[in-house]
Amino acid sequence: MSALAGFYQGHWILTALVALPLVGAAACLLVREFQAKHVALAVSTAALLLSLPLFWTFDVAEAGFQNAVSMEWIPGWGVSYAVGIDGISILMVLLTTFIMPLAVAGSFSYIQKRQRAFYAMLLLLETGMVGVFVALDLFLFFVFWEIMLVPMYFLIGIWGGGRRVYSAVKFFLYTSAGSLLMLVAILALAGVNQGQTGEWSFAYADLLQTELGRTAQMWLFAGFAVAFLVKVPVFPFHTWLPDAHVDAPTAGSVVLAGVLLKMGVYGLLRYGMPLFPEAATDPTVLTVLLVLGLVGVIYAAWVAAVQPDAKKLIAYTSVAHLGFVMIGVFGLTRQGIEGGILQMVNHGVSTGALFLLVGMLYERRHTREIADFGGLAKVMPLFATALVVVALSSIGLPGTNGFVGEFLILLGTFQTRPWIAAIATTGVIFAACYMLPMVQRILFNRLDRDENRVLPDMNLREKLVMAPLLVMIVLVGVLPGPFLVRTQASTEALLVRISRDAPAAVDSQAEPGGELPPLAGEPGGSRP
């Protein structure tokens, strides 16, 4: 183990994770049409196996970056190739490599045209996503951030259905409009830094040292925040998401929901908050972000509850779930942020699984209208079991992963913003209101359509795709400790950093106080 650990200390592992899918993408284009999917599966599985040991070699006590490296890339502009992982990004990287093989395997029979290009795009997307999570140079980050858009645009635009071009263009323009503001903010930040140090640098570590006034922080934070809030997506910037999800192929939806949506919150945690602590802890800013998250939780659940299209319904649930994450992160408590990070992983697993399941239905019936189904539990018992488990995870039933995340988020934020958290708690009711009717209308009721009577249950490939997701759902639900512990040091460091500027807004130790009466004695420890 120690040999392996030493072997894995190097930065090569992250570089390999970025490069491997890129090589795989090229390989996909070179092989023959029917071989592309096998190459893609092999490459993405290899990336998963490559990244998996990181989970164990990661030093949970270390708050800084691990497996880090910084090399010159464009010295004239101060751009470096700097990568590394910490508690905020490790789970995201692993989530990406975990989701990708499933997304590939889930497309085996779904994608029939231009297979080589399709799988190449998926792998290119993986490069972009891993890159975003490991990049420690803002220029590099932005490059990966934009690289990601291109394959996604083609995935929706070429292999999608319905109004696929409309959705693809909307997705591309909406998100890139946000990114441009971020680019301006990045350049401005680097400029300010250059003014102070006399040298150009885009390195995250250097830019963290930049001293910014309050107004400058506000403007730059706004530039970053717009890009990230669109990506999350936070109400009211969410309307690209339902369109993109509905028209994307299954793998596109899985990756979009599973990984891409995490980048907004990840960006806020990695860049928005530490770079501009004063802006990010400003009470007005916090209130606005929390209220937007809260509106997302409630409003998206409401809209989801009346959707006739299963995919659109799930798309809106993503908005609601990410609203929870926003609430957790901007509650600025240990529990809230750790819960938020965990909830991002949970959402990736659960919603990814939901999209895969709906994709299986679509492959069989070529419709996603909920009303076209009914009584499927009779003919597809395994499918029904999987859908029920995943749906329960999505609505946060205790014992599944969703509960742990939501519980931490709400409990944490309740300590600093009780009203926001209390209102958000009603979201768990509405979650049941959108998910259970869908489950009922697809799986239960009478099997009254002849087309549905002959549907085959999940085949071996589909079982193998669903199995890891179901295992994760239960594993994180029952034993979230190993996942949470990896986020702790970095979360604490983050809170310490931002509380230097605004100690009042931060509740890093969750001390009982405020309007609550003081406690006599020290509760908690004693136990017979």
Next chain:
Amino acid sequence: MNEAGGLAALGLHGQIAVFTSAVLFVIGAIGVLMRRNVIMVFMCIELMLTAGNVALVAFSRAHGIEGHIMVFFVMAVAAAEAAVGLAIIVAIFRHYGVVDLDRFRLLRW
């Protein structure tokens, strides 16, 4: 730079040559703008190139041999351009049956 002084250095013959080139250039330019036949436009472009050549030769009286050298370059390029341009015109004619410039508005978004 003093323009008159510049021209004075060319001497009378030189000045005549420069004025000839200017007249040629204007004729060419007007032709390019006014003519609708692609062939004619093309010829006018050649005329403008020739005007340039004349000017180069004229100025080389005052500035040395470089002007003559440039002329050879221009002629070579003009020849190449003529080859490609005529080929395009022939292709257009084969395709549309006309060589009227006003009929070709593909550049409009």
Next chain:
Amino acid sequence: MNLYEPVFPSLILALPLVGAVVNGMGAFLWKDNKIIPSVVGPGVLVAAFALTALNTVLFWRMGAHDPSVTGLWTWIESGDLRVAIDLQLDQLSLLMCMVITGVGSLIHVYSVGYMKSDPGFSRYFAYLNLFVFFMLILVLGASFPVMFVGWEGVGLCSYLLIGFWYENREYASAGKKAFIVNRIGDAGFLVAMFLLFGAFGTLDFIPIMEAAPGSLAYGGLLVTGITLLLFAGCTGKSAQIPLFTWLPDAMAGPTPVSALIHAATMVTAGVYLVARSSVLFALSPVAQTTVAVVGAATALFAGTIAIKQYDIKKILAYSTISQLGYMFVAVGVGAFTAGVFHLMTHAFFKALLFLGAGAVIHGVAHAWNHGDEGNQGAADTPWAGDPNDVRNHGGLRKFMPLTWVFMWVATLAIAGVFPFAGFFSKDEIVWYAGVMGNPAVWAVSLSAAILTAVYMTRMMMLCFHGNNRTFGGGSGGGLHEAPPVMWVPLAVLAVLSLVGGWVNIPSSLPLPDIHILGDWLHPVFAQAEAVAEAHGAHHEYVSPVGGGEALWAGISTLLAIAAVIAGFLWLRGSRSRAAELAQPAGGVSGFLHGKWYIDELYDRVVVGPLQAIWRVCWTIVDDGIIDRAVNGAGQAVRVLGWVGGQLQTGRVTAYLLVFMLGAALVLGILT
């Protein structure tokens, strides 16, 4: 001093879980095998019961008083929050485990007979075992979050079992309704936990209960908020006003499920929660009064509905709601032991009633399927073909004598007739409601007790007496007694309903002085009682209108007997019975038959408007405003592009002209 070491406490939980997994696999792998589920399903329950009994006996024998906490693993740890999967064995949780695994075992055995011909046999036992697992987590969990795991887990199993016959849209909808209504309460439970964490920095029961009297102000806003929110959770889970509407619908599930989940165990979880948090409730008089008033109101209200129902399971469902109201009256006035006592006896006789009803339903449906005569009940009536409807029963005494006897035992027990179990527990509640609560709660409880006797007698008369209507008035050919696998559990429960009350006898009654239950539970509630006493709760042991406990116990049992006899005589006459069997048209009986139209009210006032708002959010706000604004921004850019595009004529000469003018301009500027 605590000598007690629990014996494999986690095995009590693990056994039903293993059963659930095995039967769950069986639902796919050996679908048609009925032997494995028949053995595994009840088997794990009996084993768990034996283990629980062993632990209870050890606890007792060693004279242990302090709870024993067994840690399994750390579940959620973040910042200074630490939630561990800990099992807390004390007097209260052991008693609950005894009821759950004991009654659960009987119901599992009964199910083997009841579900014999169902194609989902293995799936059924998987759900049922899973339910027991979650129910045991609920009562064994040593902290609020772990309890919440069980709390929502039993809700899940309830959802799955109500919608067990999912092909019926109404059944599936009933399951969904149960889950959603429960979630409303659960949200309150969650917020209560957040408040508790803020106040105590922990969510474990023992430290919270120890610290609460010192750190929370008596009657303070915080403790009142916490307890009221916890009680919101209870109203959902235990079907109290205003969240009771799901329980009658939940009768869509198989009848043994109704017996186990919707009568004996899960719905009493709310009472357990209040009892478990007794210290907190004792600190908040406002919350206590709320609990007692809601309980009393529910007891009376559900009783009035039960009196005009015809579906035998619905009658029992409203009866359950009413009895749960009683338990809340007890824990609301601070008589926690009485509440838990009634919880236990109710588990016996209500499980018996449901299983007996199941035997009747099973018998009627079986007779219809295999009988000689074709017509199913009175033709051309709304209730034709419904084996649950008492209008299709009648005179079953002749065909099912054992069931008849057992059902009468349970009826007398629930009516509170001496010496049956209900007499002791219900009398204690009514008594304490008068002594410790207020006169209104007492009067309502007393009248609800009389109602109980009335509607139960009515049900028994319509179901078992008079002439048989199963085949539209002909002979009841084909009807016969349930098989032994079904009636033996009934017999056991009948014995328990008979003697189950003799574990706690008020000392003022002229009976042997037995306080087993009170002594057993005393350590659990001692602190709450100390809190109540410290804040000046001093009770005169007389009822609001005078008279001691013995007198009022006598009066209430006489009232119950009178109500039973009156009902018996009233429905014995064929004319009054015929009148009772007619579909209620309007007036008071129609209103009661329509369940006070609460479901309709909720549909109109809550569900309908909410769904309208949701639609507005989607079509108008989302598609109409937000998305239109987004696309509008795109359109604006497009228009701008079109304006710019007008400058492009596409004519080469025009471009050249501009080019030359531009070149001239540039040259002019440069020179």
